[in-house]
Amino acid sequence: MVTSVLLTGAAGRVGSAILGGLGQDYDWRLIDREPPTGKDNHQSDHEYVVADITDKDAIREAMEDVDVVIHLAGDPRPEAGWDSVITNNIDGTHTVFEAAIDAGVEKVIFASSNHVVGHYETERKPDIYRTSSDFQLDGTELPRPSNRYGISKATGEIIGRFFHDEYDIGVVCLRIGNLTKDHPPIDYERGQAMWLSYRDCAHLFDCCITSDVDYEIIYGISDNDRKYYSIDRAHEVLGYDPQDNSADYTD
Numbered sequence: 001m002v003t004s005v006l007l008t009g010a011a012g013r014v015g016s017a018i019l020g021g022l023g024q025d026y027d028w029r030l031i032d033r034e035p036p037t038g039k040d041n042h043q044s045d046h047e048y049v050v051a052d053i054t055d056k057d058a059i060r061e062a063m064e065d066v067d068v069v070i071h072l073a074g075d076p077r078p079e080a081g082w083d084s085v086i087t088n089n090i091d092g093t094h095t096v097f098e099a100a101i102d103a104g105v106e107k108v109i110f111a112s113s114n115h116v117v118g119h120y121e122t123e124r125k126p127d128i129y130r131t132s133s134d135f136q137l138d139g140t141e142l143p144r145p146s147n148r149y150g151i152s153k154a155t156g157e158i159i160g161r162f163f164h165d166e167y168d169i170g171v172v173c174l175r176i177g178n179l180t181k182d183h184p185p186i187d188y189e190r191g192q193a194m195w196l197s198y199r200d201c202a203h204l205f206d207c208c209i210t211s212d213v214d215y216e217i218i219y220g221i222s223d224n225d226r227k228y229y230s231i232d233r234a235h236e237v238l239g240y241d242p243q244d245n246s247a248d249y250t251d
């Protein structure tokens with residue numbers, strides 16, 4: 001049974017959604033290069049390590065007695081430059097996986113992104129964002145990154161594939177859509193199609209923590225009418241049962 005979870009990038013938005021929903025359910029160790037913000041993002045009840053994920057010694061130490069790692073830390077900006085994504089997203093992810101293997105961690109849940117496959121939209125937009133389109137990606141397609149950030153997240157998925165195949169660690173790559181609090185993005189069809197609510201986000205990560213997995217690529221969105229990412233795999237493998245739908249707010 002999973003009891004101890006290490007959460008990298010804990011001070012950010014996704015970390016806040018996870019801790020807000022699951023803060024009482026596991027023994028958390030939080031890592032971020034920024035100190036706790038003191039805002040209402042649920043960090044204060046848990047052990048908190050201020051460290052950069054590229055610091056191998058610090059990450060190795062933080063990995064002790066951990067069952068599962070949720071790896072969120074990185075540069076989340078679609079417009080991020082090459083130097084930043086090389087350091088924070090690619091090198092940092094490799095460091096986290098390596099330390100997880102050395103510590104005997106059971107599973108790593110990696111925050112991947114819709115931007116791994118952003119160029120599938122290029123020849124299909126704006127129809128792809130609308131309910132009249134039945135086109136869906138399901139995670140078996142090859143990456144078509146929309147930017148250098150997307151390249152770095154596709155690389156993170158490949159890093160996870162290597163460590164799974166080489167060492168048999170469980171890996172879930174969650175291609176997260178667009179997480180916003182309280183309501184979906186306004187006047188933004190793409191964002192509404194890939195909306196992930198805070199409560200569905202927490203539920204999805206909980207499903208990842210508790211499920212037996214080998215290597216999975218899963219789309220992380222709510223049950224939006226407009227969706228062009230299939231959530232069938234998330235339902236089948238993880239038991240994901242989302243409660244929210246951007247159509248309830250926007251259409």
Ligand SMILES: NC(=O)C1=CN([C@@H]2O[C@H](COP(=O)(O)OP(=O)(O)OC[C@H]3O[C@@H](n4cnc5c(N)ncnc54)[C@H](O)[C@@H]3O)[C@@H](O)[C@H]2O)C=CC1
Binds near residue numbers: 051073074077
């Ligand atoms: N928010 C969203 O809608 C989506 C987020 N994601 C991914 O989810 C993860 C979390 O995203 P958000 O919470 O939105 O971003 P955020 O910027 O709110 O949080 C990221 C956190 O990681 C920390 N961090 C960054 N680089 C670090 C490093 N080298 N060492 C230690 N800590 C570091 C930052 O200080 C920050 O607290 C990111 O990997 C992002 O790419 C993917 C798709 C959509």
Ligand SMILES: O=C1O[C@H](COP(=O)(O)O)[C@@H](O)[C@H](O)[C@H]1O
Binds near residue numbers: 076112113114176178
């Ligand atoms: O991966 C990410 O994707 C979301 C959605 O992308 P956008 O280009 O439609 O805004 C983004 O908001 C988030 O910052 C990023 O990490």
